[in-house]
């Protein structure tokens with residue numbers, strides 16, 4: 001059973017169909033990527049599954065039951081893209097305050113926050129003010145306050161923005177560990193290389209609609225373009241065959257595209273017949289970035305407003 005099930009969700013604003021009939025399921029313990037270009041509807045979706053907005057129609061099931069924002073919110077940790085920290089508060093007090101808001105008793109909140117501060121090397125920050133933090137430092141604080149109450153569902157909107165590579169890796173490891181220990185993570189970002197590395201399952205949303213739903217592996221298989229890289233020793237081979245064409249050739253390797261209905265073996269047998277010494281042979285799968293660009297291609301760089309008539 002999915003931990004979260006969104007069914008036929010719609011949210012229309014006067015000027016936009018922000019989310020226009022989207023369904024998806026998030027498996028427990030998975031890391032789920034919610035992707036899409038600017039203005040696609042990701043934040044609106046997240047706001048519905050965190051109880052900030054009611055959907056106009058559709059339903060959300062959390063842990064098998066209709067989502068009840070008031071009751072379920074303590075089991076959800078949400079780190080929004082716009083950071084909501086009180087600038088004048090001291091960092092330790094702030095973390096303590098937010099942890100208590102999530103239902104932790106004061107002693108327990110204190111113990112857990114101290115543990116996280118040690119893990120993230122933030123101990124010396126306790127009595128400093130939030131306004132003294134850099135962007136990346138407040139990001140770490142916000143992350144701690146999102147996960148401190150050990151939520152079942154963690155929703156992270158651009159969690160790595162502003163973080164240096166060392167801190168990105170630290171947070172990445174923590175995300176993997178949280179999922180390994182049973183938390184379910186929804187992760188929204190525009191950074192496709194992070195998605196490839198982290199997410200088990202993705203959906204891609206464009207103009208309020210879902211245009212892709214599957215594992216990263218499935219997406220790559222679905223959008224692969226029949227490209228192979230052949231590495232060879234010695235002279236560049238002269239190959240010509242109706243089953244494939246050479247797209248690029250340089251420095252002991254060439255990129256070959258097979259024709260529709262032909263097999264990778266056709267490349268190998270033609271290469272062997274030509275006497276070339278094959279050193280390597282690999283399928284080239286598209287990156288998620290390539291897939292993203294292909295699928296949203298033609299979408300204007302800025303989403304245009306579209307008045308909603310009943």
Ligand SMILES: Nc1ncnc2c1ncn2[C@@H]1O[C@H](COP(=O)(O)OP(=O)(O)OP(=O)(O)O)[C@@H](O)[C@H]1O
Pocket residue numbers: 013014015016017018036037038039040041042043044045303
């Ligand atoms: N409160 C609102 N009132 C009116 N329109 C809104 C509101 N919130 C969002 N929209 C519109 O809904 C659409 C989806 O916005 P949303 O913020 O969900 O996109 P997003 O995918 O999160 O974008 P980004 O990647 O830029 O954060 C946009 O066209 C936006 O203008």
